[in-house]
Amino acid sequence: MSSGWIICLSLVYLLLLFVIANWAEHRSLIKRSLVNNPYVYALSLAVYCTAWTFYGSVGRAAETGVDFLSVYIGPTLVVPLWWIVFRKIIRICKVQRITNIADFISARYGKNRSLGVIVTVLCLLGIIPYISIQLKAITSSFLILSGETTAVKSSFWEDQSFYIALALIVFAILFGTRKLEANERHEGLVAAIAFESLVKLFAFSAIGVFVTYGIFNGFGDIVSRASTVPDLRKIFVLPEAQTGSWFWHCFLAAIAILFLPRQFQVTVVENVNENHLRKAQWLFPLYLLIINIFVMPIALGGKLLFANSNVKADNFLLEIPLYFKQEGLAFLTYLGGFSAATSMIIVECTALTVMFSNNLLMPLLVSRPGWQERLGQSTGNFVITARRLFIAVIILLAYVYYRNVSDRYSLVSVGMVSFAAVAQLAPAAIGGIFWKRASLVGAIGGILMGGLMWLYTLIIPSMVSNGFISTDFLSYGPAYIHWLRPEALFGLEGMDNLSHGVFWSLLFNVSFYIWGSLNFKQSASEHNQAALFVDIFKYDTSYESSVAWRGKALVSDLTSLLGKFFGQVRSERALNLYARRNKLNLKTRYASPQLVNYTEKMLSGAIGAASARIVVSSVAEEEQITVNEVIDILKTSQELRLVNQELTRKSLELEQTTTKLQQANELLKIADQQKDDFLSTVTHEIRTPLTSIRMLSEILQTNPDLEENQRSHFLNTVIKETDRLTRLVNEVLDLERFESGRYLLNFETVQLEDVIKESLNAIEQLAKDKSVKIQYSVESTLPAIEGDRDRLMQVFINLISNSIKFCYPEIGIIKIQVSQNYPTVRIQIIDNGIGIDPQFHELIFDKFYQTTDQSIRKPKGSGLGLAITKKIIELHQGTIKIESKPEQGATFTFEIPIGQTKTI
């Protein structure tokens, strides 16, 4: 394929990306965002897969085997934690308008400028090699496809990669720095990289299918052929010596996925909705899995095909289709690699530029009022131009690095060194969101020490192999100090270079971080930020109003300040909107603290937190707030919340108490009423027999000559009435004891059958007198129950005698049925007497029920029998009910639990 065609088609592809980006931005303007979608979000995360994934994985797989997977399995290890970690970071960044990882870390530690600078520099040092390998991948794929030599040209005017770098600069500038945004979100960019993720997945799968099924006969065929070659058989497993580095590679990748500037950009800054994280959490690792399925077949296929020629494994993807004269497929592969590289470069450049501008450029600019005056209204333009220049610088630096260093290394090893640099940010960032005590000194110390160790153990060896430093440095250590050898620091040998470097750098990093945090106090603003970061979910709603700002600023100053960066029209619109939403008055001379705060936040989105603070304080007379004041402010809000909670709780309690009192009062009233009723009934019941006793006695007294039989009849009546009185008084006393709970049942194991037989004996005469038949059936296997024998007898006697009373003489039949109805025993007493109207079923168990309506079932007892019966059954944890209709008899059913042993 001629190079002209390739350039042409590449440009067409870039043009297509622009069309997509423009379309996405247009959609976002008309509020029908393309990017507000979990699938696009997940695809955009796949910017993780760079040219390194595309070409490097195959290379790595062909050289060392399985361990290429560690870079993709690593992220999967931590993916379950995304919802916990990333959601918090996303929320913090949204609330505080943080737009990059350097700002994130510096904001956490009191918006400290030096920390922001350190993080930015570390990221630049770490990422430039990474960008350089993208350049390398594009260049070499271009050269292979166009059939030219891949050797590095001596003069860069002849070097294609120089022109490719220039093209990429233009491309990255057009994509990443279009205008100054207050939130640094780029919907067009996200749409474009999501599309690129699809392209690279498709291209890789296409070549994978071609190799596996077109050239060979499936996975099994490739594997069985490869297993005949001793050299290839060994790559099916992980050599024992490599399991250690496998761990470190997984670990590095797990951290990199969180803190690589481009991952931070797409995952956090470009996130539209936190809930998208939920789908991305498993879609993204699934993408990684799918794109890796064909790596091994391609690597093995390449090894088999090019067994005797000098083809680099990194280039198998292109060489295989070219070998089979499949130019279209080769171009598709080239396009996949191209898209992997370009998407990485644009996102990484955008993220790095924002970092650079917020942490290096803006603080410098805003700390010199003279510059600001000179720039005036064009400050915004100045910032944009500076950012564009910076992109050019980054890519040119990457180009220089590529020509001098990275060309000698495989894609993977350079990439891993970048990962190790980014990993230095992990302690400060992760610690910052979960550990309130983490302090600025700890963060700076940790990152600096980790960074230095990274340089010493990972960068110096690469400089040695390029001849910048003598090899003696590596083999004997600096100044022949043996234990300072960069690749065997403190005598640690046997680890591979990368694991060794990662181990030492992170060990120093974490140690200094913890030591510094424990031994140095936080400043006021640090304390404030620490609380906001760690407890973001508590504060995020009240953040706007709760920030500790006490300054005086003119509204006009704030407006012109915003105007400098965003343009007059846009900033006025934003301020008016904010004022309307928060019911603020913009016509006043001095701005409210909220407005000052809002201005600072809007600016910090565009120029970084540290610079925004400086710019705003240049127009506002800020009173210095002391640590104690900040603590007081936080405490006050905390205390207020507590007091409020306490009050709410108290008033609730009060309400509940009132309700309870009212209920108790109602109950008392009812009880009082019942007592009155009871007393009047009792006195009535007592008076009746008393009256008759008295009358009969008087008759006997005044008529001594009464006939003998008349006399004995009267005396019998007197005795019966006295009996009735005694019984009544006993029952009243019983009932009173049951109700007051003073009566304790005498629990024992009771055979119900015996109790019933005894009761029947006692009542036999009564039934005979009235010629009522009693039938009785008991289930044979009836278990014994726990109960009070005498009281249960009382129940039976009461119920049966009650039934006898209401049966018609001669034809009356009473059936007693006992059955087991686990977990209770059920006893039914069925008569064919006069029955009771259902409307009185509830009432008959009340005391002296017959007093309220004496016409229905006029009892011949005290009227307390059923009340006592019910009470006894309830004391046995049982229930009683009645089924009956007038003239159709009545059925009393009661149930008593079998196993209950509780004493009442």
Next chain:
Amino acid sequence: MNSTQKATLIVLCGVAILLFNTPVLSIFNISTFVGGIPVFYLYLFGAWLFIILATAWVVRRTNNEAENE
């Protein structure tokens, strides 16, 4: 997301770390073939897929929009 789900996710992360490191990894780190494919590859991709599906299953059950902790 309730605390049980959060705990499940943390446990899942622990399981993933366990599955992809020695000593568990070394159980499958052998040159044997199943259906013509090296056991070690099958294991890596299988365990990988398992973690992905398990994560999907845990987060699938949460859908409250405005939860806070």
